Amino acid sequence: MTRKFVGSKEMLAALSFGLLVSCATGQNIPSTTNPASRVLLSIERVEALNPGKDNEESAKQLFGEPDMKVTDPEPGIGDVWLYFDPGTKATRVSLQFDSKSTILLAAAWFVRGNSPEENLKTVIAKFPNAHFKKREAKQIVPDYIPDEAYLEDRKLGVQIEYYQSNSRVHSITWTAPKTQN
Numbered sequence: 001m002t003r004k005f006v007g008s009k010e011m012l013a014a015l016s017f018g019l020l021v022s023c024a025t026g027q028n029i030p031s032t033t034n035p036a037s038r039v040l041l042s043i044e045r046v047e048a049l050n051p052g053k054d055n056e057e058s059a060k061q062l063f064g065e066p067d068m069k070v071t072d073p074e075p076g077i078g079d080v081w082l083y084f085d086p087g088t089k090a091t092r093v094s095l096q097f098d099s100k101s102t103i104l105l106a107a108a109w110f111v112r113g114n115s116p117e118e119n120l121k122t123v124i125a126k127f128p129n130a131h132f133k134k135r136e137a138k139q140i141v142p143d144y145i146p147d148e149a150y151l152e153d154r155k156l157g158v159q160i161e162y163y164q165s166n167s168r169v170h171s172i173t174w175t176a177p178k179t180q181n
Contacts, residue, residue: 052176
């Protein structure tokens, strides 16, 4: 099943990246790294990355080896690195790289319950200069109405995915900033 979204190639790549990561989220997948050597996964580390500038090596210095690498079948999109929450094995951080240059295309932080980022107003406040545009997920299956919506500011390269029914944030994704929103 594919979703059709309106937007730039990079935002579409970020969304397909999110879908790919969502498929791996929550799976009981064993870690390929040594948990004792695991770097603490935090939103601050994700925010320290610069999509469009940083590459695989700089990401590895910040996060260490990923728990899982997945190659995206989309042309131009290379590996997607997944870092799992040690307790639940759910995806906490995902990084997407260009297949040729290994430049970071997108970085995503997946919010878990009872964290400050779960509150939509709190997350919006993190971006005081943002001019977010709302986009709702399109209905694909006739008997399911999606609850997801996205707040995007392409000039800043930020996307917030949240549930409209309770304003709970699911993920925050950073991409390279664009010249127009």
